[in-house]
Amino acid sequence: MRTRLPRWKTQPRRRSRPSRGPTTxxxxxxxxxxxxxxxxxxxxxxxxxxxxxxxxxxxxxxxxxxxxxxxxxxxxxxxxxxxxxxxxxxxxxxxxxxxxxxxxxxxxxxxxxxxxxxxxxxxxxxxxxxxxxxxxxxxxxxxxxxxxxxxxQDCAGAVLQLLTVPIGYSWAGDPATPNTISVPGFGEWTGSGTASLTIATEALAGMSKLTASEIDLVLASGRFGAGAGAPYVVANQRARLADVDGVTDLVYLRADDVVVHIHATNLTGQQITELASAIVG
Structure with missing residues (x-):
């Protein structure tokens, strides 16, 4: 009497197919x-x-x-x-x-x-x-x-980084991602006493295609908080600088259509201008 082997022992083994689910x-x-x-x-x-x-x-x-x-x-x-x-x-x-x-x-x-x-x-x-x-x-x-x-479209997930933090200021955000600002987003640093520094960003698609005077007009709007200032230039890009009673605002347009707004107390306009050059991404 012949013993019948289980079916899995008599059939050739099939190669497994790669999963068609989401790539991980x-x-x-x-x-x-x-x-x-x-x-x-x-x-x-x-x-x-x-x-x-x-x-x-x-x-x-x-x-x-x-x-x-x-x-x-x-x-x-x-x-x-x-x-x-x-x-x-x-x-x-x-x-x-x-x-x-x-x-x-x-x-x-x-x-x-x-x-x-x-x-x-x-x-x-x-x-x-x-x-x-x-x-x-x-x-x-x-x-x-x-x-x-x-x-x-907005640039979802873009991130800027502040390479050099002013002396006396420390990052107040998530310790896992120090000195980084999402686009759009917001970063904050604190100093001694009432000293503070914030950097806000937002993407305005197509803004860099405007004329210089049109960009100046947009940057002077109440949207960015530098309306009391004057036209300015940061790294060959249009900007606006306001320095009133120890509170300084610098808003400028990057070549990639990202608007950066730096707001600080106890920092001069020159210090904030140098700060802007240390923002990369």
């Missing part, structure tokens, strides 16, 4: 190499970051590791992508060239497509940058914001 950061963002350690691997990682951050249904934690400073504003970035679904859902990025300018930076030439045709917002090739941050290559915040503003 655990599976896709192992530690990567900078351009000095492995240029070929770095190029592959830059290409991956550019091609995947725009996928609207991408796992939000993975997207955060493909965007500069993304971990700071995971939910803000995700909300912004969902709000812009109608614009980005069928958008794709084609990377044409990657050129490393340092071990942790690269210049990227790329094109945006929509339904396999050139994007109506960006029909021509674009120039962007990538950065190596916290072990992964990412699309830079500046490139991300330029794309958002060009499409008439």
């Amino acid at each position: 950061s655990r599976r896709r963002t192992q530690t990567q190499a900078d351009a000095t350690v492995d240029a070929a691997a770095a190029e592959t990682a830059v290409r991956y970051a550019y091609q995947h951050w725009i996928l609207v249904d991408l796992d939000k934690d993975l997207r955060a590791r493909l965007v500069e400073n993304g971990e700071i504003n995971v939910d803000i970035i995700d909300s912004g992508m969902q709000a812009a679904r109608g614009i980005v859902e069928f958008a794709r990025v084609v990377v044409d060239e990657i050129r490393f300018t340092a071990s942790d930076r690269a210049e990227v030439t790329f094109r945006l497509q929509w339904r396999d045709s050139p994007s109506p917002y960006f029909p021509d090739a674009l120039s962007g940058t990538a950065v190596f941050q916290n072990g992964t290559w990412r699309i830079s915040g500046q490139t991300l914001c330029l794309l958002a503003f060009g499409a008439g």
Whole structure:
């Protein structure tokens, strides 16, 4: 009498298929190499970051590791992508060239497509940058914001950082993200006595396309608190400075359409101007 083997022992083993669920950061963002350690691997990682951050249904934690400073504003970035679904859902990025300018930076030439045709917002090739941050290559915040503003959207999840804090002042925000300001957002530093420093940001898409006099008019509005001041220039950008009774306000427009408003007590206009040059991102 022949013994019948269980069916699982007589059938060939089938290869498991990869999951079709949401892509997770655990599976896709192992530690990567900078351009000095492995240029070929770095190029592959830059290409991956550019091609995947725009996928609207991408796992939000993975997207955060493909965007500069993304971990700071995971939910803000995700909300912004969902709000812009109608614009980005069928958008794709084609990377044409990657050129490393340092071990942790690269210049990227790329094109945006929509339904396999050139994007109506960006029909021509674009120039962007990538950065190596916290072990992964990412699309830079500046490139991300330029794309958002060009499409008439706010730059969700952009982050600015104050590199040099005035002597005697200390960060009053989340200790996990010191000296950082989201766009839009607000940061605060405290000093001795009544001394205080705040930096607020907001994105005004298309503002940099206005004439100099039109920008001056907007910056002088009551919206920014520097109406009592005078036109000013910060790093070749239009600004407005008000210094009244020990309270100083400096509001200026960055080239990426982000308006920065610095409000301080016990700091001079010159000190605040120097402070503005220490805000990067």
